[in-house]
Amino acid sequence: MLYKIGTLLMKPGAKLVLLALAIAFPFMASNEYQVYVMASAFVWAIAVYGLNIITGYCGQLNLAHGGFFAIGAYTLGLLTADAGWSFWPAFIAALVMSAVLGFLVGIVSLRLKEHYFAIFTLCVGFIIYLLIDKWEGLTHGAIGVRDIAAPNGFGVVDFTDTTPFYYLVLAFLVFAIWFMGRLSRSLLGRTFLAIRNGDELAQSLGINLMRNKILAFVLSTVYAGMAGALYAGMVRIVGPEEANINHTFDMITYLLVGGIGTLTGPLLGTVGIVWITQSLQFLEEYRMIIFGPLLVLLVIFAPRGISGSFLTWMHHKAQSLAPGKKRKHSKVTADQKAREAESNA
Amino acid sequence: MSLFLQQIMNGLTLGSIYGLVALGLTLVYGILHIPNFAHGALYMVGAFMSYFFMVDLGVHYWVAMAGSAVVVAVLAILCERLVFHPLRHSPPIHDKIAAIGILLFLEAVVQMFWGADFRRMSSPFTGIMNFDGLIIPEQRLLIVVSAFALVVALQLFLRKTMTGATIIAMAQNRDGAFLVGIDSNRVAMMTFAISGALAAVAATLYAPINLVYPAMGHLVIMKAFVIIILGGMGSVPGAIAGGMIIGFAEAFGGFYISTAYKDIIAFGLLVLILSWRPQGLFAKGAH
Amino acid sequence: MLKVEHLTKMFGGLAAVNDVSVTFEAGKINAIIGPNGAGKSTFFNLISGLYQPTSGRILLDGVDVTNMPSDKVARLGVGRTFQTTNLFEQATVLDNLIVGHRLRTRSGLWDVLINSKRLQREEKAARDKAQEALEFVELGHVADQFIADITQEERKRVAFALALATDPKIVLLDEPAAGVNPEETESFAALMRKMVDRGLTVCLIEHKMDMIMNLADKIMVLDHGEKIAEGTPEEIRNNPVVIEAYLGGGDDAAA
Numbered sequence: 001m002l003y004k005i006g007t008l009l010m011k012p013g014a015k016l017v018l019l020a021l022a023i024a025f026p027f028m029a030s031n032e033y034q035v036y037v038m039a040s041a042f043v044w045a046i047a048v049y050g051l052n053i054i055t056g057y058c059g060q061l062n063l064a065h066g067g068f069f070a071i072g073a074y075t076l077g078l079l080t081a082d083a084g085w086s087f088w089p090a091f092i093a094a095l096v097m098s099a100v101l102g103f104l105v106g107i108v109s110l111r112l113k114e115h116y117f118a119i120f121t122l123c124v125g126f127i128i129y130l131l132i133d134k135w136e137g138l139t140h141g142a143i144g145v146r147d148i149a150a151p152n153g154f155g156v157v158d159f160t161d162t163t164p165f166y167y168l169v170l171a172f173l174v175f176a177i178w179f180m181g182r183l184s185r186s187l188l189g190r191t192f193l194a195i196r197n198g199d200e201l202a203q204s205l206g207i208n209l210m211r212n213k214i215l216a217f218v219l220s221t222v223y224a225g226m227a228g229a230l231y232a233g234m235v236r237i238v239g240p241e242e243a244n245i246n247h248t249f250d251m252i253t254y255l256l257v258g259g260i261g262t263l264t265g266p267l268l269g270t271v272g273i274v275w276i277t278q279s280l281q282f283l284e285e286y287r288m289i290i291f292g293p294l295l296v297l298l299v300i301f302a303p304r305g306i307s308g309s310f311l312t313w314m315h316h317k318a319q320s321l322a323p324g325k326k327r328k329h330s331k332v333t334a335d336q337k338a339r340e341a342e343s344n345a
Numbered sequence: 346m347s348l349f350l351q352q353i354m355n356g357l358t359l360g361s362i363y364g365l366v367a368l369g370l371t372l373v374y375g376i377l378h379i380p381n382f383a384h385g386a387l388y389m390v391g392a393f394m395s396y397f398f399m400v401d402l403g404v405h406y407w408v409a410m411a412g413s414a415v416v417v418a419v420l421a422i423l424c425e426r427l428v429f430h431p432l433r434h435s436p437p438i439h440d441k442i443a444a445i446g447i448l449l450f451l452e453a454v455v456q457m458f459w460g461a462d463f464r465r466m467s468s469p470f471t472g473i474m475n476f477d478g479l480i481i482p483e484q485r486l487l488i489v490v491s492a493f494a495l496v497v498a499l500q501l502f503l504r505k506t507m508t509g510a511t512i513i514a515m516a517q518n519r520d521g522a523f524l525v526g527i528d529s530n531r532v533a534m535m536t537f538a539i540s541g542a543l544a545a546v547a548a549t550l551y552a553p554i555n556l557v558y559p560a561m562g563h564l565v566i567m568k569a570f571v572i573i574i575l576g577g578m579g580s581v582p583g584a585i586a587g588g589m590i591i592g593f594a595e596a597f598g599g600f601y602i603s604t605a606y607k608d609i610i611a612f613g614l615l616v617l618i619l620s621w622r623p624q625g626l627f628a629k630g631a632h
Numbered sequence: 633m634l635k636v637e638h639l640t641k642m643f644g645g646l647a648a649v650n651d652v653s654v655t656f657e658a659g660k661i662n663a664i665i666g667p668n669g670a671g672k673s674t675f676f677n678l679i680s681g682l683y684q685p686t687s688g689r690i691l692l693d694g695v696d697v698t699n700m701p702s703d704k705v706a707r708l709g710v711g712r713t714f715q716t717t718n719l720f721e722q723a724t725v726l727d728n729l730i731v732g733h734r735l736r737t738r739s740g741l742w743d744v745l746i747n748s749k750r751l752q753r754e755e756k757a758a759r760d761k762a763q764e765a766l767e768f769v770e771l772g773h774v775a776d777q778f779i780a781d782i783t784q785e786e787r788k789r790v791a792f793a794l795a796l797a798t799d800p801k802i803v804l805l806d807e808p809a810a811g812v813n814p815e816e817t818e819s820f821a822a823l824m825r826k827m828v829d830r831g832l833t834v835c836l837i838e839h840k841m842d843m844i845m846n847l848a849d850k851i852m853v854l855d856h857g858e859k860i861a862e863g864t865p866e867e868i869r870n871n872p873v874v875i876e877a878y879l880g881g882g883d884d885a886a887a
Contacts, residue, residue, distance in 0.1 A: 103435040134605045148849075186755065200682055206703045206798060207731075208701075286457050293446065296450075
């Protein structure tokens with residue numbers, strides 16, 4: 001029974017149903033606030049997809065992701081509020097800015113292995129926060145940037161309204177997921193996965209580590225910058241708090257819960273957790289009392305999150321149902337179990 | 346001239362605190378190869394425990410410090426047993442995420458009990474000593490002297506006792522240590538306990554001249570990471586030397602360059618060093 | 633085929649590989665043996681470009697590859713396996729192998745964005761290559777299994793297949809038969825002969841003496857980073873220096 005539902009979910013049509021639900025959502029929502037919450041969940045989901053590229057597929061824990069989100073938000077904010085640009089040119093500039101800075105940070109940080117990379121990006125994220133907070137001449141410091149332009153509408157569509165903006169964000173999210181899907185199935189996506197399996201192995205397969213890691217990193221910062229710019233266009237006021245490390249931690253939580261290294265995980269995790277925290281107001285402040293231990297439990301018991309566990313379960317179900325393909329598991333030795341634990345990703 | 350000496354004193358104070366925090370971090374890294382992102386949260390909990398013991402239970406500063414050290418040491422052991430031990434064979438990204446989970450949890454719990462407000466912690470050492478124009482608050486002197494004493498004690502422990510020697514052996518060669526029959530679980534717990542206690546003592550020493558609040562560990566842990574990268578991850582003397590380098594760089598940079606940007610100095614230094622030497626400043630060997 | 637001249641690698645003040653010269657002939661099985669810590673794996677890492685040598689030269693079919701990064705060396709036709717191979721556990725065997733042919737393809741980000749003809753063609757080629765390599769190691773029947781669900785011995789074969797999917801001229805195998813039972817060891821030996829029959833050059837590090845003596849065309853013995861002997865299995869078996877090294881340093885020698 002469950003398996004049948006599972007196969008339905010894996011059919012291509014399930015995507016279209018999901019999309020139809022997303023399009024219908026503003027009509028089903030009981031008030032505008034719910035539409036607003038959903039739009040902001042979508043914005044974060046875009047950023048989490050970016051994190052999934054570098055951390056989920058490529059295996060490099062990037063703790064500066066929130067910083068790049070803030071860079072996108074501030075680039076758009078400052079260009080529209082202070083320099084008088086209109087939204088779309090500033091939006092493009094925000095993407096370019098996050099790509100260029102991502103490239104520069106990537107060149108230095110991606111030469112570093114594992115722990116060093118995580119620590120380095122943690123510091124980069126903090127440098128971004130400090131610069132935004134202290135460089136008052138450019139960023140207005142703690143006051144933040146006000147009067148940020150909304151996207152230019154056309155005809156009767158006005159993006160200062162919540163619902164049109166919701167559809168705009170949805171369009172970007174659909175594009176983000178579509179590209180991600182294509183990437184993950186392509187040779188390029190497989191190249192990123194090979195890097196996650198190990199630097200030395202990837203190199204022995206003729207993969208240029210630096211070039212591919214930088215590409216993955218820049219893609220991820222562009223996703224973050226895009227999300228940040230959309231966020232700025234939605235809330236119209238940004239402050240140094242956008243660069244707070246806690247945003248990065250939030251995104252890691254969304255990614256882990258939904259399923260790191262999976263295609264649906266970032267959407268599932270982000271939308272799910274955003275709604276849970278919204279509906280349980282007391283959680284807003286103390287949510288980490290639950291999500292902190294949840295992160296620990298996930299990496300110990302279900303490191304591939306909801307989506308990954310589901311896919312694994314489906315695979316095993318399909319294998320056991322397929323006639324003549326049954327395999328004995330009696331050969332599994334203790335040694336192999338240990339290895340499994342070792343390389344479970 | 347006395348302003349210059351003043352900065353030296355400030356550098357020494359900062360360096361002592363950073364050194365103590367970095368010491369715990371570097372020991373854990375050396376033994377278990379875990380970059381413990383939750384170490385800053387242990388530091389923060391240490392400050393709050395001392396605050397709790399002093400304000401709510403009314404005990405003396407020293408007693409509070411000892412109590413806090415014990416509580417945080419136990420907490421650190423729990424982290425090792427419940428979280429890092431089960432993850433010892435997992436891909437390296439997992440223990441980092443788990444450490445972040447611990448960090449988020451501890452901060453949320455502390456915030457639930459004490460709120461996000463900044464608090465002041467008192468200390469019996471409020472006097473100020475004046476050496477011919479050089480003004481030294483007693484608390485700062487206390488920090489430097491205590492840090493020095495702790496480092497000496499730790500060195501004696503590591504060099505002269507059996508347990509200490511085991512820790513050193515395991516830091517140098519985990520598999521080898523395992524082969525010669527060292528109980529790696531005990532060593533891991535011991536190391537975590539020491540690192541937790543050091544963090545709690547450092548926090549209690551520093552809190553009276555700083556503030557106590559749930560996010561107080563963020564900056565400290567990041568600087569501690571910079572320090573152990575500077576000094577070589579896993580190296581005890583490196584952590585102390587690195588702590589002093591960052592402490593002095595901040596004291597002088599903050600005074601002669603810019604107070605607003607003094608926190609960036611450490612991170613700027615890190616970016617420079619790692620751009621130049623991806624393995625860190627004093628890394629040994631090819632790996 | 634592969635010519636190594638006066639190869640030296642220093643770590644700190646220690647020579648892990650010291651002035652080793654050797655030639656591996658095409659279409660032969662070449663074995664490297666020696667006690668633990670003799671520098672065998674380091675030697676492989678030098679040839680495959682993971683480490684840069686302190687001095688000496690490495691020539692592959694006359695091309696100097698001495699200071700080439702390892703991804704370039706791989707593209708020139710040096711495939712290798714490691715003692716342990718981390719694969720994506722929750723993906724199928726075939727999915728794990730497709731990337732093996734990546735180095736013979738050129739599609740980039742733009743191809744992904746527009747789903748270009750070239751990308752489609754190359755992805756098909758990579759999939760075919762993976763399937764072919766899998767058939768070669770006789771694992772066609774587990775193509776759709778998750779890596780997590782196959783046996784230890786099958787994992788080792790998958791690692792072989794991954795190296796083979798890169799279309800190498802020479803394969804470096806680091807302890808291919810470690811941790812497998814005698815029966816399976818024999819099937820690995822057969823697999824290596826099959827590789828050579830297909831025109832590959834095989835070079836392996838191994839501790840299982842019985843296997844080496846029956847399999848190798850030529851053996852090089854390393855001890856403390858230095859080449860102490862080289863020759864046919866028969867010559868090595870009777871070489872007093874080798875016997876001395878094994879008996880003298882010998883913890884794992886006769887395994």
